[in-house]
Amino acid sequence: MVEHYRNLWNFVRVVHDKDEDGASICNSSTCPRMSASTYVFIFVLNNILPNKTYSNHSFTWLNAHKQPVEVPAHEYISLMQRWISGKIDNTNIFPTDPAGVSFAHNTGGPNISSSNYASGGLDTPGANTPIPVGPTTLTTSLSQLAGAGDWIGKSSGFPPDFFEVCQTIFRQMFRVYAHLYWAHFIEPFYHLNLEKSMNSCFSHFVLTAMEIDMLKPSELEPMQPLIDLWAANGTLPKTSKAYASANIKAGDRLLALAGAN
Numbered sequence: 001m002v003e004h005y006r007n008l009w010n011f012v013r014v015v016h017d018k019d020e021d022g023a024s025i026c027n028s029s030t031c032p033r034m035s036a037s038t039y040v041f042i043f044v045l046n047n048i049l050p051n052k053t054y055s056n057h058s059f060t061w062l063n064a065h066k067q068p069v070e071v072p073a074h075e076y077i078s079l080m081q082r083w084i085s086g087k088i089d090n091t092n093i094f095p096t097d098p099a100g101v102s103f104a105h106n107t108g109g110p111n112i113s114s115s116n117y118a119s120g121g122l123d124t125p126g127a128n129t130p131i132p133v134g135p136t137t138l139t140t141s142l143s144q145l146a147g148a149g150d151w152i153g154k155s156s157g158f159p160p161d162f163f164e165v166c167q168t169i170f171r172q173m174f175r176v177y178a179h180l181y182w183a184h185f186i187e188p189f190y191h192l193n194l195e196k197s198m199n200s201c202f203s204h205f206v207l208t209a210m211e212i213d214m215l216k217p218s219e220l221e222p223m224q225p226l227i228d229l230w231a232a233n234g235t236l237p238k239t240s241k242a243y244a245s246a247n248i249k250a251g252d253r254l255l256a257l258a259g260a261n
Helices: 002-016 073-088 142-146 162-190 195-211 217-233 248-257
Strands: 039-042 057-062 068-070
Touching: 002 073, 002 162, 002 195, 073 162, 162 195, 162 217, 195 217, 217 248
Parallel strands: 039 057
Antiparallel strands: 057 068
């Protein structure tokens, strides 16, 4: 997960680095909303609201009053980067003590407190807050996934919500990729000859996320045409879960439109 995160932010830096005039490619004027074509994602906190995908998509963030607010794409991505970094650097969620991580027989693990997403607030877009409010966990409890009293990573000292936090992080990284593809693929990535690198990183990201159940098939919707295309042209192995989530006929039609064999 950390390696996928590093790869993604190499592409984010391309659209966030400022030119000589002080402007970045992804800014409040070019991207007033965090969107992926017509897709909108609503971040909700602690399951107070359902995490829905609407037909007219824009990524929103929750303010201190747990209300979804629209922020420009570059601000949204920065907030999410801080949120993800805060989770990865939190040793209660990702233990780094060798006694807690390196030995599977250590069933006790370190003292772990449950992580809360609500730690700080964003009253208005652009507000200066040290820790932004972030997205919620998934609605499926780990007791359903792993059985009551047990969870993935328990023997190595990871907390009960570790798997759900990882799923949420993967979901947010996917949404950043979706924005980069829909809003910035031609300019700057194609013009800088970076499209092959981005395709490579994103295809590996999707394969990994689907294989270890970090993303659900329904969550691939914003990038479904590209996934269909990759399934049809052989980029995605037929034995992969990502391939199983693709519409091969739709991918074949895309190949035909492109004049590919």
